[in-house]
Amino acid sequence: MRQADVAIVGAGLAGSLAATMLGRAGYSVVLVDPFDRARPDFRCEKIERPHADSLRKAGVLDEILPAARRYENIWVARLGRLAEIKPIVEHGIAYGDLVNAIRDLVPSGVTFLRDKVTGIELTGERQTLALAGSESLSARLIIGATGLGAGLLERIGMHRREISKHHSLSIAFDAEAANLPFDSLTYFGEDPAHRISYITLFPLPSGLRVNLFSYHDRADPWLRAFREDPMAAISRALPNLERLTGHLSVRGGVKIRPVDLIATENFARPGIVLVGDAFSTACPVSGTGASKALLDVERLCNIYAPAWLASPGMGTDKITTFYRDPAKRRSDAHSLKSSLLSKRFALGQALLWRALRWGCYAGSVMRNVATHGHLPHRPAEYPVLGEPPMHQSA
Known part of the structure; x- marks a missing residue:
């Protein structure tokens, strides 16, 4: 022994x-x-x-x-708007x-x-x-x-x-994008009806990585649509995401893990x-x-x-x-x-939860002002044609 x-x-x-x-x-x-x-x-x-x-x-x-x-300078978007650029360092x-x-x-x-x-x-x-x-x-x-x-x-x-059985779903895939204006982006769900908590883009040594966290049931039609065309399903659930990222394409397979x-x-x-x-x-x-x-x-x-x-x-x-x-x-x-x-924060439809989401957005904006001295905005070298500046649309 x-x-x-x-x-x-x-x-x-x-x-x-x-x-x-x-x-x-x-x-x-x-x-x-x-x-x-x-x-x-x-x-x-x-x-x-x-x-x-x-x-x-x-x-x-x-x-x-x-x-x-x-990577550093992480963009945070809430309610479809750029809310904060965090000057913190992480590693993928x-x-x-x-x-x-x-x-x-x-x-x-x-x-x-x-x-x-x-x-x-x-x-x-x-x-x-x-x-x-x-x-x-x-x-x-x-x-x-x-x-x-x-x-x-x-x-x-x-x-x-x-x-909590079937609490959430975690989805990951590699992606390709041109000329991203950020090192990393955390983009929270735009509407509780879409059941998405947030999507995050960040670099790995092998390239751009995307993690998506949602509260869809495993038999949800959205998940079936996602398997057929991931970026089309994401665009329907997060219609303003492309204003920050431009066109994204999936590279390789998609991993889906129930939690x-x-x-x-x-x-x-x-x-x-x-x-x-x-x-x-x-x-x-x-x-x-x-x-x-x-x-x-x-x-x-x-x-x-x-x-x-x-x-x-x-x-x-x-x-x-x-x-x-x-x-x-x-x-x-x-x-x-x-x-x-x-989960309650992402899915809550009551006035309280909507107010809390707006409060988080306001808090992110104020932190950006305290850190950088101005409202969050996309650098001038990365314009999005046809769209108003993100801080004006807030």
Whole structure:
């Protein structure tokens, strides 16, 4: 039986970062995943400020950024109008490339097993994992970074509770456009009837990327129309988008991912701790999924796991200190609240929700005035013929 201080199940974003941090700290770590390299997947495709903060505290940010595409001056459009130009810096990177960049940082002393965990036995001292390859693994602590995989958790008495089934849809594709006047654009839905939260355009190292987040049902006729002609469907739902982007064309295939809001219950168990989506999921509309997972790992590996491993035992009393961490609790609560509220905000037809959307637009405009000293407007070198200036049409 192979022995280790820590066994990490799942080598996605959270699992790979945990292996890097604990391996660098000198612990005996085994990382288990069915795949040698992360496969392409439609998940987090940006390093935003909260992500960068956690990656910096984890000690890996500067090593990851060379694999990403830096951009700044993000345009924000609300109610079909340019509302704000944010002078902030972000980095575009495909999810698989981000995970593989972190995997490349995992120290050589960490053992990687290309395998699948088929069973777990938990005690207050050491945990035993059965692997599909007939090998067994004994560790003091298991970090569950299994993402959306629920089967393994259910076998040890945990339960995945649906908070909001079919909550949203995430759509991604590569695009081509000529002479865009911005590095990145976030364009919010124009009308609640179209059920679109927002569309965002930003650069990856491979080119222009488009993410669209909506609240369409999977059987909605709009989604069928989108599969047949993506840009025609987007133009019908966001008729003023082209005033900012000009003509867009789809390059390559389209990825559509349905999202359910799920939380794990009965998670307090000896010897195992859950991070990221294994603990609870977030709606991508809220932009909190990756930041929540990264904060989980940073807090766990910088504070809690080292303290647990420094003394005998791995009982529930130790494990639950992580779940009570104030920063984690704030992160989880903010993620859930944002995921639920964003849907009501985008779809609400009542006067209150319309007023709130106008209030957000006004707030964005005022921030632009405070930052730049003027109303938001398109640079003169990027005119749109036949259209009034965006700030005048507001």
